[in-house]
Structure formats: C-alpha cells, structure tokens
Amino acid sequence: MQENFPQGWNPPRKVSREAMEGLRQLYHLDKNTFTTPVLAERFKISPEAVRRILKSNWEQPKEKRAKQAGKDRQHMKLNRLRDKLRERKEVEEILQAKHSRSERHSTWGVDNKDKLTFE
Template sequence: MFAAITRASTSRPRAAAGQAFLALYSTVTGLARTNWRTSGKTPQSLITTEEDSADTDSSSTPSDSPHAVSHRRAPSKPPTPHQYKAHKLAMKERFPEGWSPPRRLSRAAMEGLRWLHAQDPETCTTPMLAQKFRISPEAVRRILKSKWEPSKEERERLLQKERVRRDEWIAKKREEENQTQTQLLMEREQGRKGLRTLA
C-alpha cells in the first residue's frame, strides 16, 4: 500500500494527497469515507485548473476571464457642499474654543461671582470667572458692573419663585418616572399572561 502511495505522489503531486487519503480510509475497517458536509462550497475564483492557468498566461485581461474577482468597495461619499464648508470655517473663526450658547446664572451664583471678585480681584479676573462659571466675559463684566440689589421682600419673592419652579420640575420628573415604571410593569404582566396561555 505504501508503494502505491509513493508511486501516485511522484506521478501527480496534486492528486497524491487525495489518493493517499482514500487509500488509507478505505482500507481501515470502520473508518469508511463519509461526507459530513462541514465545509462550504469552494468559490470558483479559488479553483484553478491547467486550462485556467494556460488562459492567464496568454494575453487576456482579468476582466475578460469568467473567474475574475470583483473587488467591491463602498461608494464614495458625496463632496461637502461649498456653503457648509464656508459656514464651518466662519464658526471656527468666530468661536475658536467652540460654540457655547448663553447660560443663565441664578441670583446666588451672581452673588458668589461678585463676592469672589471682591475678595481677590487680581486672581479672580474676568476671563478666569468666565471660564469657571462657563459664561461669556461680557456677561461677567455686566454682572460685576451692575449695582442693583433686590430689597428683602423682592429677594424673598424671587427665592420663593425659584423654589416653586424647582419643586414643579421635580414633581414633573417623578410623574414621568412613575408613568414609565407602570408601563413597564404592565408590559411585563402582559408578557407573563401570554406565556401562561401558551403553556
């Protein structure tokens, strides 16, 4: 048997491995050849025969051959319109640190800003306060410049108004959370009922 395998391997090297496999497993008892179908079909582009190799040696382009592999690429993105580019450049020019919309400060924050500046004006400069409070330097300048102070009654009224708004916001959020919780519980209960009817 070994002599047959070596003779086959010298005559055709490609077929030798297949013949050796068949010779070994067809002679051993209990190890008959079975097709388990564990591998997929080999793509035609990977199968090369002598005829195909002769065809490729001749002067033929890859697109002419039936086994040419097409390399599919994702389509290129359309170019960015001129207006968008111009807008992006203008925004970068006007706002080098990025766009930061105006932000309102509470009365307590404004008082804290004034107090910090009064304590140490050299350290708490306008740009530093603008950066820390995340507002524009112009807003800091206006807050520091303003001398208006609410009266005691006005201050109490503003604080009360702020508390009411905060409490309303908290109540609204709690209501939304309760609604989502009840909705989730109802969906879970309906799912359990559906499973019970199937069982």
C-alpha cells in the same frame, strides 16, 4: 465710553442675577486669582461686562428677592412632582408589559417543555 459703545451698552450675552452675584463673590474671595479676564473667560462674557458687574452695587429689593425665591421653590416642587408622576407611569407601563408578556407565554400548570402524547 461713548466712542466704544455709540448705541449704548447692550452686551450680546447676558448672565442671570445669581451668576452676577457668584461673579462678585469669586472676585471678593480672591482678587488675584479671579481677575477680570479670568472671570470673563469662565462666565463666557466680555471683560467689559465683568468690569461693569463688579463696579455695580445694585441689589434686588428684599421683597422681590423673597417673592422670586418662593416662585423658585414652587417650580422646584412642581418639577419634582412631575418627575415622580413620570417615573410612576413608566413603572406601570413596564409592569403591564411584563404582566401581559407572562400571560401570553404561560398558563398555570402548563410548561412549554411538556408534551402530550397518546399511546
């Protein structure tokens, strides 16, 4: 192992904890279908990284996982609120543009096709 990685293990592409957990679940679901090379190709990481992930039994402590899940929920809420606010502003801009356009083009009781003639 020391020969293969003289500076130590530092993969060029790293995956999230959720991706690691998904990789493990796929492998345990069907070991014949989801082999190391297949998982390496799907997750776009080296086969050595897949081997190390599958070999590792490390799990994040429950408290830290719960704290991270709370943060994730908060971020999702903020993103939803931001999206709603952005949509509301877009609708207001569209309605204002439509309203200002209608004010410019017509006034009450006057039609563009009407012609005033004196005889």
